[in-house]
Amino acid sequence: MKRLLAATAMALLPLTALSDTAIRATGDLGLVIERASGSLVLVDRSDRAALARIEGLGDLSHASMTYSPDERFAYVFARDGGLSKVDLLAGEVVARTVQAGNSIGGAISDDGRLVAVSNYTPGGVRVFDADTLELVADVPMAGKTIGLADLPGRRFAWAVWDTGEVFIGDFSGAEPAITSLGVAGANPFDAVVTEDASTYLVGLFGEKGVVAIDLWADPPVTTKFLKDYGKVEDDMPVYKMPHLQGWAFSEGQFVLPAVGRHELLWVDRATLQETGRTPVHGQPVFIIAQPASPYVWVNYATPLNGVVQVVDSRTHDVVKTLEPGRAMLHMEFAPRGAEVWMSSRDDNKVLIYDTRTFEKLAEIDATAPSGIFFTARAHQPGL
Amino acid sequence: MRKAALCLCLLLGAAPVRAEMPAPRAAELEHMVIQDCGSCHGLTMKGGLGSPLTRDVLDGAPPEALASIILDGVPGTAMPPWRPLLTEAEALWIAQYLLTMEPAR
Numbered sequence: 001m002k003r004l005l006a007a008t009a010m011a012l013l014p015l016t017a018l019s020d021t022a023i024r025a026t027g028d029l030g031l032v033i034e035r036a037s038g039s040l041v042l043v044d045r046s047d048r049a050a051l052a053r054i055e056g057l058g059d060l061s062h063a064s065m066t067y068s069p070d071e072r073f074a075y076v077f078a079r080d081g082g083l084s085k086v087d088l089l090a091g092e093v094v095a096r097t098v099q100a101g102n103s104i105g106g107a108i109s110d111d112g113r114l115v116a117v118s119n120y121t122p123g124g125v126r127v128f129d130a131d132t133l134e135l136v137a138d139v140p141m142a143g144k145t146i147g148l149a150d151l152p153g154r155r156f157a158w159a160v161w162d163t164g165e166v167f168i169g170d171f172s173g174a175e176p177a178i179t180s181l182g183v184a185g186a187n188p189f190d191a192v193v194t195e196d197a198s199t200y201l202v203g204l205f206g207e208k209g210v211v212a213i214d215l216w217a218d219p220p221v222t223t224k225f226l227k228d229y230g231k232v233e234d235d236m237p238v239y240k241m242p243h244l245q246g247w248a249f250s251e252g253q254f255v256l257p258a259v260g261r262h263e264l265l266w267v268d269r270a271t272l273q274e275t276g277r278t279p280v281h282g283q284p285v286f287i288i289a290q291p292a293s294p295y296v297w298v299n300y301a302t303p304l305n306g307v308v309q310v311v312d313s314r315t316h317d318v319v320k321t322l323e324p325g326r327a328m329l330h331m332e333f334a335p336r337g338a339e340v341w342m343s344s345r346d347d348n349k350v351l352i353y354d355t356r357t358f359e360k361l362a363e364i365d366a367t368a369p370s371g372i373f374f375t376a377r378a379h380q381p382g383l
Numbered sequence: 384m385r386k387a388a389l390c391l392c393l394l395l396g397a398a399p400v401r402a403e404m405p406a407p408r409a410a411e412l413e414h415m416v417i418q419d420c421g422s423c424h425g426l427t428m429k430g431g432l433g434s435p436l437t438r439d440v441l442d443g444a445p446p447e448a449l450a451s452i453i454l455d456g457v458p459g460t461a462m463p464p465w466r467p468l469l470t471e472a473e474a475l476w477i478a479q480y481l482l483t484m485e486p487a488r
Contacts, residue, residue, distance in 0.1 A: 036417070036426060061426035079425050102430055120431060144432070161432070187461070189432075205461060237456065237463035240422050241432065302419045303468055327418070345418065368418070 026071040026088050030332070030374040032343065032350055033076075034367045035060045040076065041350075041366045042091055045334060045341075045374060048352055048362040052091040058082035058098070064105045064245075064371055067378035068130065069112035074373070075130070077106040083117055085133060088375070095133045099126050107150045110381065114171055116156045118148035125158055127171055137176045139169055147191025147202060147244070149382050151215065157200050159188040166191075166202060166213065168220075181220055184211040189259075190244040193382040203244050205259055212272060225272040226256065226265055235260025236283065240301035243286050245383070253313060255296055257284035264298065266316055276316040281307045286330060290355055291337035295319070299328045299342075308342060310358075320358055324351045332372035343369035404476045416477055423461065428484065432461055436481050449478035 028045040031054075039055040057063070058078035065076040065086075073094070074086045081100035084093050100119040107116050114136060116127045124140040125148060143162025151157055154172040159165065166181040166188070186206025193200050193215075200220075202211040208228055214221040242257035253275060254267045264278040264287060282304030289296050290310075298309045305327050310320040325344030332341045339361060342351050350364040350372065377383040404412065417426055423433035434440070441449065453474040456464035465474065 059426055059429070061421050062431060079431060080427075080429070102425070104431070189461075206459075237465075237467065238461070239419065239463055239465075239468075241461065302415075346414075 024089060026375050028375075029071075029088050030341075030372060031065065031074055031076075031086070031088070032364075032366050032369050032373075033060050033063050033065075033371040035063065035345070035370040036368040038078070039367070040074075040086065041364070041369070042088060043341075043350070043364060043372075048364070050364050050366070054086055054091055054093065056093060056096075057084050057086075060370070062104060065373050066106060066108045066115070066383065067373070067375050068108070069378055071375040071378045073130075074375075075106060075108065075115045077103055077117055079103065081119065083115070083128065083133060097128070097133045099128070099135070100124075104144070104146060105148055107148045107156055109150055109154045109156070109171065110152050111154060114154060116148055116150075116169075116171075118145040118158055120144040123160065123162070125156065125169060127156075127169075127176070137169075137171060139167075139176060139178055141167075146188060149191065149193040149200065151193065151200075152197055152381070157191070157193065157213075157215075159184060159191050159202050161187055161189070164188055164204075164206075166200070166211075166222075181213060182222065184213075184222065185209055185224065189241050192244040195381060197381055201244065201254065203242065203256070203259070205238075205241070208259075210256060210267075223272055226267065226274060229258055229261070229263075229265055229274070229277075236262065238283055238301065239303070240283065240285055240305075242284055242301075255287050255289075255311075255313065257287055259283075264296075264311060264316075266313075278311055278316045278318065280311070280318065281309055281321065288331050288333065289313075290340065291333055291335060293337055293355070295355075297331050297340060299331060302327070305329070322353070322358060324353070324360070325349060329370045330372050332374055335374065335376040341372050341374075343372055345369060404473070408473070409476065412473060412477055413480065416480060420477075428481065437486055438482060438484055439486065441482055444482070446475055446478040446482060449481065450474040453477055 030043045032041040038057045041050050042052045059080040061079045065074045076084045081103045082098050085095040087094045102120040105118050115130050123143045127137040143160045145158050148158040155170045157168050164183040166184050168179045170177040184202045185204040188202045189205040191202040198216045200213040209224050210226045212223045252269050256265045266276040268275050282300030284298050287298050294313045296311050308322045309318050312319050326346035329345050330343045340353050345368050352362045424436050425431045428436040454466045456462045
């Protein structure tokens with residue numbers, strides 16, 4: 001495919017030929033964000049290979065993406081407000097809009113028809129038609145919006161960093177219906193919805209605690225927990241905000257990053273009582289459950305970001321400490337858990353490890369890689 | 384990288400009382416500003432959770448004041464103190480780097 005070849009200025013990468021005529025599936029494809037160059041690397045999970053580089057996506061620091069239900073298109077949310085629709089089969093950007101000055105993430109509606117973006121400036125949520133990227137709804141907010149997640153019934157939840165307020169927006173009707181769920185607490189930094197969509201969990205930066213909002217209750221019920229996992233004065237500096245997408249829900253527990261502490265906090269899902277703590281290598285950034293296993297994998301904030309640890313959710317013990325490379329920014333599992341792909345920003349590589357043997361299976365060149373996103377995310381609520 | 388070296392030279396040329404930094408450490412600091420400060424301030428310093436740190440925005444701010452924010456953070460906000468990781472001279476170098484950085488296109 002000529003276009004794809006042209007887009008692929010990757011001299012060192014093996015280029016799997018995708019021909020115009022070949023029938024091709026997308027179920028084992030993925031995209032890796034190259035944060036400094038505003039580009040993506042299209043990867044093939046089965047071949048452990050890069051297929052193409054896709055350019056022109058804007059400032060991809062803190063970028064994320066979500067997939068269309070048919071796993072053909074990715075919606076990429078860039079820091080500079082750019083929303084791009086990428087066709088994985090063609091290996092190119094097929095639609096793009098710069099929809100705000102500064103944005104932080106996005107989500108796709110349960111039916112795949114709407115893409116919502118959470119913006120910092122101007123603060124608010126904007127909702128777009130997933131086909132055309134035309135603006136469908138604009139919901140201004142009193143500050144930076146974070147933790148945008150999809151809920152069933154063409155709804156989205158989000159929180160506002162500056163005011164602490166949590167909202168649910170229902171976009172199923174002719175006019176959006178926005179409901180406030182009240183103030184969760186000081187400076188929510190991220191939020192996530194459980195895979196059964198029962199609970200919206202909001203992490204707080206400005207005070208100790210995590211808020212669980214029971215979405216199955218009508219009206220939703222808010223409970224604050226982990227209210228005193230240490231004094232703020234004793235906290236260590238947080239050099240990178242923890243992320244909650246990929247928060248692990250293992251063994252009937254939530255596993256949460258302690259903010260300002262080098263610890264994981266384990267909480268019983270039913271009672272919201274703390275069940276244990278795990279001292280770890282640094283300030284946790286991502287805590288991600290390895291599918292089909294009792295393990296969670298953790299990476300850390302700078303300057304301790306050269307280490308990835310594996311923790312057993314039954315014992316809360318660290319069972320493996322890996323030093324895969326410099327500046328390990330993200331981990332993505334093969335959907336059934338056999339391997340993990342990890343980005344080493346400063347080694348300019350994506351490293352692929354076997355999750356049973358911890359042996360490195362392969363590596364892929366990428367320039368300052370950060371997030372890795374496999375198309376299997378298309379079918380997971382909350383992603 | 385070359386651009387940064389150039390900036391530094393201009394800086395040194397323009398005003399003699401500037402933080403001097405061996406080239407390898409200067410390169411590390413530049414990497415740190417773009418990548419690690421960039422995770423909150425944006426890779427192009429146009430802002431994110433952290434306020435914008437572009438030359439225009441910072442215009443006129445005394446480098447010493449910026450250096451002290453960098454070293455001690457802004458209590459009660461997400462801006463962390465970098466003193467555990469940076470010397471005073473390095474913080475001053477970063478302040479000057481921000482004040483002279485070419486705006487991103």
